[in-house]
Amino acid sequence: MNAFQPRTDDMNFILFEVLQAPAQLQALPVHAEADAALMQQVVEEAGKFVAEVIAPLNREGDEIGAQWKAGAVTMPPGFRDAYQAFWQAGWPSLACAAEDGGQGLPAALEAMLYEMLSAANHGWTMAPGLLHGAYECIKHHASPELKARYLEKVATGEWLATMCLTEPHAGSDLGLVRTKAVPLADGRYALSGTKIFISGGEHDLTDNIVHLVLARLPDSPPGPKGLSLFLVPKFYEDGSRSAVVCERIEEKMGLHGSPTCVMRFDEAPGWIVGEPGKGLNAMFVMMNAARLHVGLQGIGLLDAAWQKADAYSKERRQMRAPGGSAKAGEADLIEQHPAMRRILDAQRAWIDAGRVVAYRTALELDILKNHGDATRRELASRWCSLVTPVLKSAWTDQAFHGASACLQVFGGHGFVREWGIEQIVRDSRVAMIYEGTNEIQAIDLLLRKTLPDGGAALLQLLADIGGELGDDAQAVRVKAQFARFTSFLRERLLPRATAKDAPADLAHWLADDFLRAVAMLLMAWAWARIGATTGGYAPRWQATQTGFWRWVWPEFDMRLAMLDASLDAA
Template sequence: MWQYQAPLRDMQFIFEHWLEAPSAWACADAFQGLDLPLALQVLEEAGRFSAQVLAPINASGDRQGCRFEGGHVTTPAGFAQAYRAYVEGGWPALACAETFGGQGLPQLLDAALQEMLYASNHGWAMYTGIAHGAYLCLKHHAPQWIQDLYLPQIISGEALATMCLTEPQAGSDVGLLRSRAELQADGSYRLNGSKLFISGGEHDLTENILHLVLARLPDAPAGSRGISLFLVPKLLPGSLANGVRCDGIEHKMGIKGSATCSLVFDGAKGWLLGEADRGLAAMFVMMKSARLHVGLQGLGHAEAAWQNAYSYARERRQMRAPLRPAAVAADAADPIHFHPAMRRVLLELRAYTEGMRAVGYWAAHLLDQADPRALRLAELLTPVIKAFFTEQGFRLSSSALQVFGGYGYVAEFAIEQTLRDSRIAMIYEGTNEIQANDLLLRKVLGDEGRTFDELLAVMREEARADGGPFGEPLAKLCDKLQAVCGVVQEQAYEDREYPYRVAGDFLRLCGLALLGFAWARSARVCRQLPESDPLRAQKLQTAQYFFAYELAQVDYRISAIEAAKASLAFLD
């Protein structure tokens, strides 16, 4: 009753026309051997793996969940076999450097892969999702001998990795963590402490698990400035057991196929990554990758919800629609996708999903460019992608459930699983509230709006290039964003709390604006397609819908930002 097919045609449209990625690859030394046919072949194979291997074990993995016995975790039936197929396909190596055995392909291709994995089976993809971030962290901050030993294991899929930050008393405020590390005579460290909510902290997919652990040295300063990062393998060289054990797994609302573990480090042996007391700087290399991937989780959920809601709406007949296309034969009842209320929901699903795909892939494409401006823009986009995409993934899954009516509330149609699975993405890897603060206070106000102005310049350039009906509204949208940014900057001088009060609305405003930018460009470049190509008409129709209906929310968000000049009451 549930299906997933990778949206390969839309992915190709974004690669070829929206981003013009093949031209950029041809100019980059790192991607000289890559062209569009090869990229499409990779996407096709990734789509086949997702649809044929991962999607069939999504619902069963949710029903079965993980089993914890004697310190060991058994993943749901089929998960270990799927991981072996993933490794045999070379997917862990996709966007890793050839120096360590990787394929050296762009982050853009990896972003498309991640979307497919999360859309087809979020619980399974949690085990592999952090691997690329761990690879980047070790590549930039590990001593050479650690790189030589462990990077090939990550890239080959021989080992999986975790990110161990959270403790019972230290969630978003990592400065409160208590785990300790003590230097040993051989240059290693002994770690003691406990961590919780560790995705993939124990499992049966790989023999070894590489834990990246935040802990304090004995003489460390208080707070977040006194945190160091360590690599702590489950198995030491020679397959010797290390002093780390799983103390239990959580029973959760969703992603039940993912083992969310409590870990105890009892004299575990580890090695320092990066500089002492500067662990957050090293960890953020990993977290930046993770936050982009979490945003792609929201996109994946939206895509799965859209596909299945659309399919169901074309089959389910209820009542007579007020209007129907002339070519449709009269019947006692019409498919519900003819009814205006359902058309509105389905158009919203398509507009947000395809718009988010363009923006998310753009961020990944910016990361592939060895250009400081591109990297600044990617940094600015990351908190928007993480927070806005995951919020929309949950909201759109709920909207899709409404299409199914009562059937959506029962497990038979699995949209209820998509809704449950999507909710966690708004919380982990930095809550969406933290992302909003990061965007406004650090990325916009922190550099006095310079990078934000660069983003507006890109959007204005698109507005000028548009020869259709969307250039003018996009230009006006840019004017509104610039004015709002000025208001926030001015008000922040007078009221220190004001930016925190408006951060959420500012991020949502930016998300809507980026979708406007995405649809203006989509409408312009889709005219390169033949008139006989159905995608051309679909893109133009959806762009028209977005500008007519969804962009109206911009003024609401601006009003909310203005209204927040009034202080919030304190609760007793």
Template structure:
């Protein structure tokens, strides 16, 4: 697989769309970060992704992982790639200086993750949860646990896992049965089984830190009785802990990622946070993971766009009905000249670049929430980041899969074979819609908790950002974006009224509402991109304006369809079976 990181568009988003350097100068933690430094970081990340990870993507998919005497052997080249990742200092990128990190903005970490997922999703699964685990321990672990385990996560010496799922407990964490019995020395003996644990066993790092949800003996029933424990693979002194890999899942995609069934037999663990407060601690990690999973969708969309574009430029079939100026008709033209293919390719480009702007915007709000000097600005940023997270996770992963499918169509029958990488991209992308909280759960979270839960206050902050862009001087699409804002603002009291009269209504409408927010954010992204592009040199200016035009002409009609679907959800659903 050949992968070329879209550095030009990444830099466009950072410099022009976000104007990130302006905000960095106002945050003491990032005062020394500028666009030159950001560009150097992105270039080095691009080199690692394209030269080290991408060549391992297809071989890793074909080899998969093997379980030999309880030990997992990852595909050839994966451990060496991880050593190069650690030597490059990538695990420390967005970690705080006081923990040995580089102290760089999370928006740069988002760009790094996009490249890792686009070039080799399976390999990136081993590292993907690390920053979330770092944040979880930094926020909730005791000083002793932080001193013992945070340096290993920051340096990359240790890789963490997130152990939630059990055979009977998937989305409903309250059903889990894993137990943690207190020991005399203050530690706990953890026993039970966990399922679908990404990187639960591997040969990339020596130690593995399992963050495990379990019940203490006095735990109340349901999710309120869940605690979080840190369970290392190795104990001090070199003794192997009671954690065993009983099997590997044979999966549709990301076959180079070891998805493990783990058995805990009296494994020593230490409480993270307060007893029975495991979900609060775990959600620090899960919220980070949900943004990162959204970036998986962006990575798949970028990978699909690249291979489809390259193939369409060289594949010749029939004569196109119209040609650009200076291109002479031929007996068989490259298929990128045919209208059906142009439409697919433009949608791939427009949705992918729009996702990049919104995904980096969400990460930038996290930076502001953590580091802004003004408490009111931090509070606003935290609200916006929380509101955007379920949209990014659900809509980006859905689009990653849908765009991979559309890209496969460009290849015709060849796309359905293993000869071209698009079939692997399609397979790999599907899981992201399911894990880290399925997309249906994200939709419920958005509408019930983030929009209706606070009376629409947070949603009002988001609408204010969109309306400010609609009112910005020189925005070519100001009127269209303003109509989107009017529609969303008028819908909010309807949502509140429908929900008050029918408790099931928001659950029926949630999926369509999330897609409504997604298309609204895409319009926002391209209205701002068009405004930012006005002062740029060609050909970037032309490409951005063409993409914005396609968004508003061909994609924005989805807004009316999704608005109608949200209202149509007032009709009750029949029960099946």
């Protein structure tokens, strides 16, 4: 089994040629120096680090896994050294502000770094993956005193961080969180409660761990408005250890390189982050970035699976293919069989389009934060708000299902651990669940972000990005489908779903199909952008584009038919 090798040429093509990232970014004063040469150099260095240091640890990460003993967690061989090299080289702080010890580079570079890391070693990547939300959280909500103590350590990644949200009885609905925070005389709070599914709650990668904990102050109202956010470190500055214990780690289907911890807080002193009762707000500001990162995990894992299957299909022979070139008594290469070609081209179509959508989201996050023009920021805000749940849901779904399709290319060998493809199937499954299940993403898109404004933002987004397309045949085709969906929304879905007499559950029945239909439109748009860039297509992109329209796109009409059936049934 070969370790993952990033193919930065494919990634660069999307970022620099299709999305013209440097031109977009250099319009922002803060990124005036982010020219193509600088950015490409960062991508190449990241690719090298990922290939040489992180990817080789992936298999032992799965087979040995994180080990729990008496409250301590030992990470798999090499994980600590790799992490120490990672933060000391400055990778965690790539996109952090210079004043916090970071390098102030665009989010798009961080996105590409994390896509490659996830592809190479999903388990290892979980640890630094949680840093960025914690950094934003502390930066924007902590008191100056707390920032002085923790911000730089978290920005640079010298200390890792966790997000302690879920409790045994409170998964998707955080409003039911029961962990208590009782004020102490010194201005701190004593936290007590049990949190589950805490990635990286305990480990030996760093000398300290910073926990961000959702908890409830005494006499706070029930539900989400009674939640506040607290910071509890593993070790205080005097070297004493906090009363936070990792009770056990879960035995999981995959992702064995990342300890999923049950954490018990026994009156552990910590500080409040932000205002009382604003705990969820403090966490939700970073939700788009976190969901973008999970979407990137999906793209990375699918790319890792595809690369394995592609390599195998070019090297192994099996049966005679129609029009194959094998001599009598020999077999053809697996890639020559239509059923296998279809699998490879369809997954590739998802990867390439996924990059267009994900890197664009990263660019829009930078634009949203830094652009001088309010109209442009508004487009960025619409994009991030509407596209992020689609990216998270559709591409993590595809990571699992597409990795399974890639496994099929190996035949019986795919089921054997040796080839490493089954690990990707196992590891990828969790991304459909965490950071908001894929069903919650669909509810977010339709019920929270589309129906309340009568579809205005979504229709405007489609108009905006449809307007980016030219007049080539593919662009015309895509614009026609945008128009079709727009009519369907205006004339059928929106009037019915927002009618006063609409059944309370109607929108819930629509949500999954609605998100998938939007995902298909975004992919079609992405392929139109790629097509306009390559102009007449190089063979590599041409085959994949054909694969998209033949094997992926037909889902769009199926989703419209399902939406129709649900509207009819209501």
